[in-house]
Amino acid sequence: MSKQVVIIGAGPAGLTGAYELNKLGLRSTVLEADDVVGGISRTVNYRGYRFDIGGHRFFSKVPLINELWREILGEDFLDRPRMSRIFYNGKFFDYPLKAANALKNLGPIESMLVGLSYARAKVFPSRDEENFEQWVSNRFGHRLYSIFFKTYTEKVWGIPCTEISADWAAQRIKNLSLTEAVRNALFGSGKSRDGQVITTLIDSFHYPRFGPGQMWERCEKLVNESGNQCVRGVQADRIRHRNGRVEYVVGRSTNGEQIEFAGDHFISSMPIRELIHAFDPPPPDEVLRAADGLRYRDYLTVVLIVNREQMFPDNWIYIHSPEVMMGRIQNYKSWSPDMVPDPRKSSLGLEYFLWDKDDQWTWSDDRLIELGIQECERIKIIGRSEVEDGTVVRMRKAYPIYDQHYQENLAVVRRWLDTIVNIQCVGRNGQHRYNNQDHSMLTAVFAARNIVGERHDVWSVNVEKEYHEEAKVATPAAGERLVPARIIRPEPAAPVPSPDELIEAAFARLDPIALGTAVGTLTGLGLFMATAILLLQHGPRVGENLSLLSHYLLGYKASSWSGAFIGLVEAGIGGFILGYVIAWLHNIGLGRYVSMIRRRAVREEEKEILEKV
Amino acid sequence: MTSRTDPLYEVSHAVARMKAGVLAIIFAVICGGGLFLATVWLLIKGGPRVGEHLNLLSHFFIGYSVSWGGSVVGLFWGALAGAVIGWTLGLIYNSVAGLRTR
Ligand SMILES: Cc1cc2nc3c(=O)[nH]c(=O)nc-3n(C[C@H](O)[C@H](O)[C@H](O)COP(=O)(O)OP(=O)(O)OC[C@H]3O[C@@H](n4cnc5c(N)ncnc54)[C@H](O)[C@@H]3O)c2cc1C
Numbered sequence: 144m145s146k147q148v149v150i151i152g153a154g155p156a157g158l159t160g161a162y163e164l165n166k167l168g169l170r171s172t173v174l175e176a177d178d179v180v181g182g183i184s185r186t187v188n189y190r191g192y193r194f195d196i197g198g199h200r201f202f203s204k205v206p207l208i209n210e211l212w213r214e215i216l217g218e219d220f221l222d223r224p225r226m227s228r229i230f231y232n233g234k235f236f237d238y239p240l241k242a243a244n245a246l247k248n249l250g251p252i253e254s255m256l257v258g259l260s261y262a263r264a265k266v267f268p269s270r271d272e273e274n275f276e277q278w279v280s281n282r283f284g285h286r287l288y289s290i291f292f293k294t295y296t297e298k299v300w301g302i303p304c305t306e307i308s309a310d311w312a313a314q315r316i317k318n319l320s321l322t323e324a325v326r327n328a329l330f331g332s333g334k335s336r337d338g339q340v341i342t343t344l345i346d347s348f349h350y351p352r353f354g355p356g357q358m359w360e361r362c363e364k365l366v367n368e369s370g371n372q373c374v375r376g377v378q379a380d381r382i383r384h385r386n387g388r389v390e391y392v393v394g395r396s397t398n399g400e401q402i403e404f405a406g407d408h409f410i411s412s413m414p415i416r417e418l419i420h421a422f423d424p425p426p427p428d429e430v431l432r433a434a435d436g437l438r439y440r441d442y443l444t445v446v447l448i449v450n451r452e453q454m455f456p457d458n459w460i461y462i463h464s465p466e467v468m469m470g471r472i473q474n475y476k477s478w479s480p481d482m483v484p485d486p487r488k489s490s491l492g493l494e495y496f497l498w499d500k501d502d503q504w505t506w507s508d509d510r511l512i513e514l515g516i517q518e519c520e521r522i523k524i525i526g527r528s529e530v531e532d533g534t535v536v537r538m539r540k541a542y543p544i545y546d547q548h549y550q551e552n553l554a555v556v557r558r559w560l561d562t563i564v565n566i567q568c569v570g571r572n573g574q575h576r577y578n579n580q581d582h583s584m585l586t587a588v589f590a591a592r593n594i595v596g597e598r599h600d601v602w603s604v605n606v607e608k609e610y611h612e613e614a615k616v617a618t619p620a621a622g623e624r625l626v627p628a629r630i631i632r633p634e635p636a637a638p639v640p641s642p643d644e645l646i647e648a649a650f651a652r653l654d655p656i657a658l659g660t661a662v663g664t665l666t667g668l669g670l671f672m673a674t675a676i677l678l679l680q681h682g683p684r685v686g687e688n689l690s691l692l693s694h695y696l697l698g699y700k701a702s703s704w705s706g707a708f709i710g711l712v713e714a715g716i717g718g719f720i721l722g723y724v725i726a727w728l729h730n731i732g733l734g735r736y737v738s739m740i741r742r743r744a745v746r747e748e749e750k751e752i753l754e755k756v
Numbered sequence: 757m758t759s760r761t762d763p764l765y766e767v768s769h770a771v772a773r774m775k776a777g778v779l780a781i782i783f784a785v786i787c788g789g790g791l792f793l794a795t796v797w798l799l800i801k802g803g804p805r806v807g808e809h810l811n812l813l814s815h816f817f818i819g820y821s822v823s824w825g826g827s828v829v830g831l832f833w834g835a836l837a838g839a840v841i842g843w844t845l846g847l848i849y850n851s852v853a854g855l856r857t858r
Pocket residue numbers: 151152153154155156157174175176177179180181182183184196197198199200201202377378379380412413414417442541542569570571572573578579580581583
């Protein structure tokens with residue numbers, strides 16, 4: 144009998160899990176607490192105006208995920224230009240920051256102050272780099288930090304930058320792979336590990352014609368059509384386990400009815416904190432406490448329908464102005480023109496990052512819409528009279544929080560979960576990891592494949608760069624629909640060296656001892672043979688010229704056999720030193736070159752730090 | 757010489773190997789061509805006691821002299837000596853590097 148799999152959550156992770164399982168020939172049931180699918184990547188439809196929770200770019204370095212997206216959505220998967228700027232002091236600044244544009248917008252005096260503060264940071268950097276403020280100020284100067292980093296970061300995380308650890312910022316940059324940087328420097332940044340062309344974060348991204356929800360509704364449809372089941376409106380309430388195995392999940396429907404879902408394997412994309420609390424019997428207190436220590440940042444969007452054909456060309460703008468609470472404005476028409484039903488209108492999503500305990504969280508929709516309009520007026524983005532309508536969407540647990548204790552807490556939780564053999568945690572909140580859709584999906588693909596006997600570490604995704612490589616699997620051509628087909632493994636390819644193999648060879652070190660030995664042997668033997676030939680010829684003034692080498696080789700004479708042996712030894716030693724030094728210089732040169740590439744890549748990454756906030 | 761914290765290690769763990777055949781060709785071209793050009797240059801320049809010192813190579817390269825005919829002989833001998841040097845260099849380097857990374 145075929146294995147039955149129960150999946151909790153119909154967000155990108157849960158649905159991808161079901162889709163992949165179906166390909167592997169396994170049946171699954173997906174339980175979704177909400178009455179829509181897509182989770183945080185859903186699209187809300189308000190009177191024909193569509194909008195996301197934030198804006199969801201479809202961008203992945205994992206070829207498998209790109210293929211999956213195309214396979215699911217086919218032609219409705221658009222390639223969209225990306226533009227996003229920073230709004231500060233009534234002006235739009237290019238993002239990533241460009242010197243000329245920033246200077247122009249800041250004006251000569253402020254630019255000079257920024258320059259001085261940058262110079263100061265370079266000459267007298269803050270010795271302690273304990274918090275985010277110090278970390279950014281040391282790199283960009285304190286003045287630039289206060290304009291472009293402080294307000295936005297504090298809006299998103301609700302904590303003063305002086306209380307955010309510097310490690311957190313460094314972590315975002317540190318993940319950078321040096322091999323990848325070298326690959327980009329040599330082969331261009333548009334190539335992924337397998338040589339596939341990938342678009343850079345800067346220029347463009349993919350987006351479904353009707354928003355990300357379209358992807359997940361389509362995926363749900365394919366899952367259902369192939370004989371699996373995605374049940375909306377059923378919340379996994381209890382997870383019954385015995386002898387280290389989950390036996391069934393107790394779901395509660397919207398009308399309060401309790402239903403049991405038995406299975407051989409379970410995949411959970413529900414927040415890991417809630418998952419732990421759902422276990423019956425409950426885990427030890429220590430595990431419950433650790434789970435309670437995992438925190439989330441909540442998020443709210445005020446959507447305004449504006450009676451204007453074009454707002455601005457940006458997909459979104461970062462609002463750095465400290466006088467307003469909103470952190471970003473999404474311009475959904477720029478994401479896809481089909482997000483707006485009437486081409487004469489636009490819709491804006493004002494993003495507020497909150498805790499669900501904040502006052503504003505409980506404000507009425509009308510009050511929040513009023514707040515949005517007032518803030519837009521204050522920064523002169525739109526006028527009140529232009530706003531035709533509005534709505535509010537609240538999303539709890541939008542961001543898993545990486546605080547000082549989350550790693551320890553997660554470790555405790557994971558250790559206990561390891562004792563339950565047939566449940567795997569996937570996705571963003573499912574793993575309490577800052578995963579994007581692609582990472583979330585990949586964890587689910589791995590989980591599905593583990594069920595058929597493959598061995599993948601679902602927790603390695605978005606941690607190690609290597610997961611890109613693992614995920615390289617050829618799949619049917621784009622547009623092919625969901626059929627219970629096995630994964631097609633690539634034919635053993637002709638031995639064309641991959642970029643990585645080329646890099647490995649090109650950056651191979653010379654062995655100084657080996658080169659020293661080779662050059663030393665040749666010079667020593669060479670001089671010995673030359674001397675010997677002259678001696679054997681017995682001519683007059685034998686080796687007169689060669690003997691001049693005695694200026695450098697102590698005791699060398701071209702007129703005697705003892706001289707020949709002295710030449711052998713001394714020229715051998717000299718040659719060894721020469722070879723050794725050549726190899727050493729070669730290696731140092733290569734190392735310097737690699738360091739230079741790393742520094743350049745780090746600088747590029749640092750320019751995009753806002754995106755990583 | 758390169759420590760494991762060296763950035764080079766992050767990019768490549770390999771120790772370079774030399775292609776002895778390719779080295780032989782490169783050295784042959786450089787040595788043969790070099791001796792040929794050096795000889796021809798002295799002949800074109802002319803003057804008294806043309807190539808007095810270069811002529812000493814005739815002790816090692818039979819038939820070589822600083823003359824038009826000798827330049828061709830020099831091309832041959834230079835190339836041969838270069839090929840032997842290049843090939844031996846590659847061979848010794850690869851053997852030692854191989855022993856050390858085993
Ligand atoms: C503001 C913002 C912007 C973002 N931008 C991007 C972007 O540009 N590109 C990108 O790729 N990613 C982006 N992301 C991340 C992306 O939204 C997530 O990676 C993705 O949605 C995670 O998928 P998931 O399935 O793991 O989790 P979720 O999307 O959270 O889905 C989990 C699902 O499980 C359901 N569920 C929870 N508990 C239960 C239960 N007990 N029983 C049954 N069902 C349950 C939920 O209702 C939900 O539908 C963004 C996120 C945010 C917050």
